[in-house]
Structures are given as C-alpha cells and as structure tokens.
Amino acid sequence: MKKKNNQGAWTRSTVLANSSAINIAQQLDEGYRIGIRRHNEEVTKNRRILSRIIDCVKFCGAFELALRGHDESEGSDNPGIFRGLVDFVASLDGVLKEHLENATVFKGTSKTVQNELLDCMLSVVREQIIQDAQSSDFLSIQADETTDIATQCQLVLVLRYIDAKGNVQESFFEFIPLRSTTADSIATNVFAVILPEDQKSKLISQAYDGASVMRGDTAGVQRKMQDVYPNAHYIHYYAHQLNLIMQHATSHISKVRIFFLTLEDFPAFSQDHPSAQMSLIKLPTSSNVRWNFHSRAINTVFEHREDLIRCFQSIRDSGDLDPVTIREAGAFAMLLENQDFKGNSLHSLVDQCSEGGSQPKRRRSLSPEVHEWIAAEVCDTILRHTLERFSFTDHLVSATLLQADRFEQYTMAFPEDALSRTLKAYPVLDGTKLKTELSLIYCKEEFRACCGALDLLQLFMKNNLEEVFSETVTLLKILVTTPMTTAETERCFSTLKRIKTFLRNSMTQERLNALAMLSIEKRLVTEMTDFNQKVIEKFASQKERRAKFVFK
Template sequence: MFGRVRIDLALDEQKRIDIVEHNKKVTKNREILKRFIDVVCFLGTQELAFRAHDERKDSTNRGNYIELIKLLSLYDEKLATHLQEASVFSGISNHIQNDLIESVASIMMDSIKAEIKECMFVAILLDETSNVSNHSQLSTMVRYVTKSGYVCEGFLGFTDVSADRSATALSKHVIETIQQLCCGDKFIAQAYDGAAVMSGELNRTQAKVKEVYPKAFFIHCCAHVLNLVLSQSVNHMKECKLFFSTISGISSFFSHSTKRSNALESIIKLKIPHVAPTRWIYNPRLVNTVYHHREQLIEFFTSIEENPQNWDKDTIVSAGGFLTFLKDFNSVFLLNVFNYIFSHTDLLYNILQKKSYEINHCVSQINETKSKILNFRESFEEQYNAIINLVGEPKKHRKLPENSNVFYKRIFFEIIDTISFQITIRFEKLSSLDFIELLNHKKFKDYKAVFPEKLLTSLKNSYANHFDFVRLANELVVLYSSSSFYEKEIFEIFQYIKSNELEDATPEIFHLCGLIITIPYSSACVERSFSALKRVKTYARNATGEERLSSLSLLSIEQEHLHKLKTNDSFYNNVIQHFCKKNRRIELIYK
C-alpha cells in the first residue's frame, strides 16, 4: 500500500483535514459553476442576447444572463446562497460571461476535431457574406462521416476577411484550417458557391489549394448551379423575360401593401411568395402559386375594378394590367410550361439542399430531372390545345405569325432545349466523378457480367493513395454477385457494412462508400450558417467581437452536438478545466 498513501498526509493530520475541506469547497463551487454553464448553453442555443444596456443593481432589466440566474436562484437554494454571500466571484460579470462562452465553444470544437480525427475523409465548404456591421464574414464548415456512421457538416467558425478577400488569402485560410485539423492526408474535396475568386481554375482559391492538396477535388455547389440554370436559361428570351417581370410584379403588388395582402388572404387563404433577385429558385414558388390560384386572382383583380371606390388609383391601374396578363393566352401558356418544369426543378433543389444524400444520388436525380424535362417536349400539342380550351385562341396581332401554333411551338421547344442544355453544360464537371457509378446498385447486374474497369481506373486517377485497388476489385466482384446489395443506395450499403461489423471483411468498399458520401454536392449548409449569423449579430447587438461571435454561432449552429455532449458528465468537468486556465478568484481545482 506504500505507493497509494501520501506520506505527507499520513504524518500531518491537519494538512489532510485542510485538503478534505478544500475539496468540499471545490465541489460546491463547481456545482454553482454548472448552473452558469447551463445558462450560457441555454442562451447560446436560443440565440438570445446575454447583456443589457443597463446592468446596474437598481436596473429593472440587467440582461438575460443575470435575470435568468436570478430566476433560477428563486428555486435553487445553493445558487441563492452563493449570490448572497459571494464577495470575490459572483459569476455574473461580463468577463466571466465571455470566458464561459469561450470555454463551452472550445470544448465543442475539441469534440468536433476529435470526430474529424477518427473519420476516413474530410471535405471543406466555404462561403462569404456581409454582417450587420458591414464586415465580410467567411463561414467555414467541414463534411465528414462520423465513426458511428452519420454524415456531419460541422461548423468551424466565422472569419473576418474584410481586409483581404483575394484568392491568395482565402486559399491560405483553407490550407491553415486543414493543417490545424491535421487531416491533410484525408482532405478529398472543396465546395464553394462558384464566385470567380473561389472557383476559377487559374490562380483562384480552388486552384491554389490544389497546388498543396492535389486530390482536393473542387465541387461547384449544385444548388447554386441549378439556380444559375434557371436564371440564365430564359434570360435571353424576350417573351420569358417579360413574363417573369410581370409575374414578379404581382408579388410586389401584394408585398407593398398590407391592405392588398390582407384582402387576398381572405380569398385564397395564402400569401404570394416573395421574389429574391439572388435566389431565382423563389420564382418557381411564385409561378406554382399563380398557376394553382389563377382563377381566384382573376376574381380578386376583377373585384378591384368593379369597386374602385375602395382602392387608390395605383392599385386600380395595376389590377387592370394584371387582369389582362392572367387572361392572355401567351401568359397562360408560359405559366403552364414553367409550372411543369419548376415542379421538377423545385423537387431537385430541395434534394440538393439536404446533407443526408450522397453525390451519386444527386447526380442521378439531376439526370432524371433533365430526362423528364426533355420528355415534356413531346407534349406540345396536348399543352397547346389545353390552353385553347381554357382561354380560347390566341389573339391576332402584327408581331404574331399567321400560324400561332408554329410561333408557340418555337417558344416551347426553345425553353425546354435551353434548360436541358444548360443542365448538361453546367453539371458537366460532375462527369469527372464517374467512379461513383461503381456503387450504383441499378447497374450491379451489368457489372457482374462485365466488370467496370474504366470506372476503377477513374478512381485510381483521382484517389490512388487511398485504396488497395487489387483488393477493391476483388471485393467489388463479391458485391456485384451478392443479391443482398442489389436494392441498396450507397449510404445503405455503408450502414449495412457498419451494422453487421463487416468493415474488416470489406475494408476497401467501406472506404469507397465513405469517400463518395463525404464528397459534398452543395454548400447550402454554409448558407444556413448565415441565417444564424443574422440572428446572433443583429442591429441591436452589432458590437459583438469576432471571437465571441464565432463562439455564439457555434452554440447555435451545433446545438444538436452540444446536447449530445451535455449527456456526458465529463462535459462540465472539461468546460471548468478550460475555464480554469486563467487565474480565478474562486477555488475550482482539486488537491
């Protein structure tokens, strides 16, 4: 027992008693600090302000942090006693608040880094926006698959890049981030929104990053590409440009007047969607709404014309124009065409916004959407006759050829051909990832008959250092021969191997699944972090510092991760341990 007994305590009883009392005091102080940590976590996840304008003792509102602690003290005797008796460390000062926020965020970041260290592959996602203080904030996120088999898109923080947004500065940020995460050997992809400074192939961010990490394949955010397809496809066509200008005017007509908006809601029980110039995908929602509620809108605009005494002059004039627009053959024809196209592109856009799919599934959905749009080309006569039955023959005018059927057939084919061509061209770069077809379950029977050597060569050219290709080929032969995998998507194959503990039996297929799942197809998650930024740093809270801003954003964006950490008792001890790195005027360290 000699090595288990402290000699100094055995010889000095008083010292032993002092240490026991000290540790009791530390336990009590740590229990109090846990309350403060919980308050920080609550305010951070709920995106509430911590401080108030006036925090003096006689103030009626000293801020959410202090007021919440005071509320808890009404039902917590230990906390109430601490607040009454504390003379050197009350725990409510602004410095303590900042240190606790930083400590919680630091433990969360350590946990995310630990997950990244254990994962097979990592991809980085970047995007930039301006905050309420007119500072340029660069949001950094990483995509990876956890050890337990879940896809994560972890937030790493905001960086102020107002001083320098050049490709050199951004690429330096990416390289430093990868070095800090110690994951250079498994860094396999980078995804940005397509801005020239990031996506250009010569001397731009992605090119400079590839100079250091040659295997970091660049993905232009597919959701952003789809947005460009829809906006650029019809922009050159005069008829389409006039159509969308007018239909967006309907949205503005209602959004600029509460009286009009309220009157419309009483008729169709629905609000007309707003149109954002930078988010062209909102136009489909407007088109679909107008298409399905065209008759009600006609009824509404007619009621305005029939009751002019209830409306102002601008409303009456606009209502007459929109009424003519909604009854016109040309408008109804284009409304019908774009409603069909947008019903499919809107579904695709929603798929491209989710993190739970893999890039193989997204590529197949893109091709399927393109195929459906091309098939729609064969239905012109059916669509044309349906519009005639609905609103009558198109009116004759000098700009319209004698044969209106030929005129609208040209427009119909041009819209479909342009959109399908744009989809082909803008998603063309994804064809360089053709190795993802190795795990396309729809082709397993074909691969069983003829092994896909070209796809395996494609993988070898892209990620040669990550696989044993002889073993991978053998495992794929077994995979293609097994009916157990014939109906499984890549993520389902990955989960099947994981749940049945087959990682050691099929390690190369398991790694291939992990690689394909990790490759990002969208940077939508980064854009969602901007929403958190706007809620955390508001007009009333525009003085938030950069470090505090990133920490609070981390608590908000990664709140699911935080809740998981809090289920483990070690979370509070780790936060307190980090909090104690600075000298504190309270005993928190055990002897």
C-alpha cells in the first residue's frame, strides 16, 4: 500500500513539473510575441514620422527651396523653410507633433539627418534610372560643362533611353566636378558612371557641344569614348550648331570680337541708368553663353541709332550724374556717331578688320580681289568646321527610311543607298530582314498616317507587332534614342544656377546632386509609389541607429 502511494506521488509531481514547464514556455513565447509586437508598433510609428519628414525634404527639393535657415535652434525667428514646413505638417499631424515635442533619441530635423536623407533619396532615384536604362535596348549620353557660382567646373551627364512603356526619357544623372577640363579628365569621369563592359553595344550615341576638347576626332572625348564603345557615334549639339561655327569663323578677326563686345555694353548701360529717353528703346539683354552673337541687339542699335545718340548726348551734357556715367555716355555717343555704325556697315567693318587698326583718315579702299579673298577665307572656315562637326550624318539618312510621306515613293523605287548606309552605321541590324519588313511597311496604308519615328514605334508597340517587325522596331529605337536636340543639359544648368546661388555657394557636391535630382526628376519621384519606403530602408541600413526603423 505504501509503495502505491509513493508511485502516485511521483506521478503527480511529474505531471506538475511537465505542466509548469509548458506554462513557462508558453509565457516566454507570449512575452516574446508581445515584445515583437511592441517593437513593430514602435517601428511603424517611427517610419510614419520619418516619412513625413521625407515628404518635407521632397517638397523643398522639388521647388528648389533652401532647406536651412539662419538659426535652426528652438524658438528661432528664422529656422528655415524645412523646419517651418515640418512645424506646419506637425500642426496637422498629432503623431508628428507629439514626436517633435517629446523626442529625445531621434528627432529627425538636424542637418545631419537632412544630408543622410538627401543621400538616400539620390541613391534611390539614381538606382531607378540605372535600372530603366539597363533594361532599355539602347542608350545615349549627353554631356556639357559649365562653371557654377563658386567657380567650380561642373560636368552634367544626361541619359536618354526608351522606358518599358515606350516613352522617351532624358534623365539627369549627376553633376561631376572637374579638376581640369582636358579630354582625359572628362572621359574618365564619364566612363565611371555609364554602362558596364558587358553592355558596350547599347551605347549608340554621344552628344556634346562644339568645343575641340569634346568633338576632337583624334584626341577629344568623342574619340576616347568610341575607343571603348565603338557604336557610340558622335552627335553635335543641334541647339547652337550654327552659332558656334560662325563664332569660330570670325574669332580670329580682332575687330569683329571688339565689335560684339562693345555691343554688350549698351544693354548693360541702359539697365544701370534707365533714363526717360532710353526707357523707350527696348535693348535686349545679352545672355551669358559664349555662342550668342546678340543679333537682336545689333538690329535694335542700328534701327534706333539717332535716338541713342541724342540720349547719350543728353546724359553727357547733364550735370546731375556722376563723372563715370558722363564719360561712358560720351564714349557711346562718339562710337555711334562714327560712320561704321551707320546702316549697312558690313563693308566698313570688313575694311577695319583687314587694315589691322589703321586710322580712319588714312583708310584706303580695298580692291575687289581683297574682298573676295576675305570672303573666301570666312567661307573656308565655315565649311571646314561644318565638315568636322557633322562628320556623322548617317542617323539622318536612316531616318529617311521611315519617313511616312516618302512611303509611296519607296514602293516604286526602294532606297537602297539609304539602307546600305544604315547597315554600315548600325551593324546590329539584319539587312535582309530589315529590307523585307520595310518593303511591307511601304505598301500598307495604315503606316503612312504616322507622323515621325516615335509615332510609328508606338503604333508597333500598341498593336504588339514588335516581333513581326523586329528589325524595323530596332531601327526605330535607335533613331528615337539618338538625340536631335540637347536642351535637357541646358535645363540642368538652369537648375544648377537656381540651387547653388551666391548665398548657398558652399554646399557639398552630394547635396547639390541630391537637390538637383529632386528638382529635375520630380515626376519620376512622384511616380515611384514606394519611394519613401525605399528611402527609409536605405536610411535604416546606413548605420546602427538608436531609433528603431527595422521590423522583426
């Protein structure tokens, strides 16, 4: 009987021990789950707050507003646009307001956090652009350089490609600071950011301005690029092609340079001294580009020459102005009274240039042979520069193959010469198949209604004809990807001048690129529905943070 009692007691103790172990494990599991739930709730709250701060940074970047103020401390009267925007959003969001009032670990409004968020935003947008560019069939690059307000030479790089929806994109990639403007320096910086080695054939064109360091066919950037990317044909800037050629054609004549430099002073004087008489004469201001010849200013000066003379004389004879203004007005009056500024003074200008600065009284008339020699020299210069700058024009010839208004003509006589030049320029194409497809396209009425290569490409994509007309679609993508104008780089320069101003001339290069990206590519940022989440993921992975942003 005693043995049975001992056995029963042992059984009860075993059961109690097992049940206690189960209860402890369940309690530990429950406690662990509660801890994870609380952690994730805190992460959700922190991510929501950080997303609101990211929205404020995006807003300032999209509208090119200065984030920082004169004094960002608590109670400051000038905390800056970013802090003011955050406070405004907090007045509408109770969670953010509570966070700003009680946060001790991570507040999110410091300049360090601003820079880190801008770096993350730049990285997210750039990765998206790289992904889209690498998924496209072809790619073109546009590059140009300018000097910012801090006298730092900046090279802008723009990528042109066709996205998955068939739309042409010209995406700003970055501003690259240049230590020197040599061809080697520019080419090295471009190599560092474009396609990898295994995608060389995708780069089909490179577009630069007419500077010799860029367009040089022996030691310029375009030659160094073609040595690595053989399919990257050089396309001259169409935006100011003729201006640059005319500038080079006349830059060796000193009198011509002096003539145009003098014209720049007329609008500047009228702006500094807007008298009643000069306000009636609308003198166009000169732009800060090297290739502008100020044709409007020339016409205005010659049309209103007599009025300008009377205006300058009245200013010169006035005793109410400072001596510097009186001397400038007198000099302008004497200049306009000169016979060389009368209407149709082309011959007198040529005479000045040819005589090398001789006195007007001793000027001798030039023989017709000398005039003919001067004209021939200018024409030879123009032709030489034109041939050098536009040595590659096969892309224009290729475009004639898909010019809808010529389709009826091509049904009677196929453009064999244009096809052969196209195949020579773009060896990726299958000539036999392309000719068959083009012959079929020329016979179909529905294709003759298309206006331009992009319209024809979208017609093929809309009707799922990419595989049927594969070679034609490839040629269309090449033509559409090749830039015809380079206005995007000029827009990037305008953005640079609005962001990096005299009062913000010490910003870092990373911050400049991030703010420029948010402004130029604001549409891409808006279309990325998960943009804030990607930025938060990058922000959380940069380093170990005291605030919790990663879910368990």
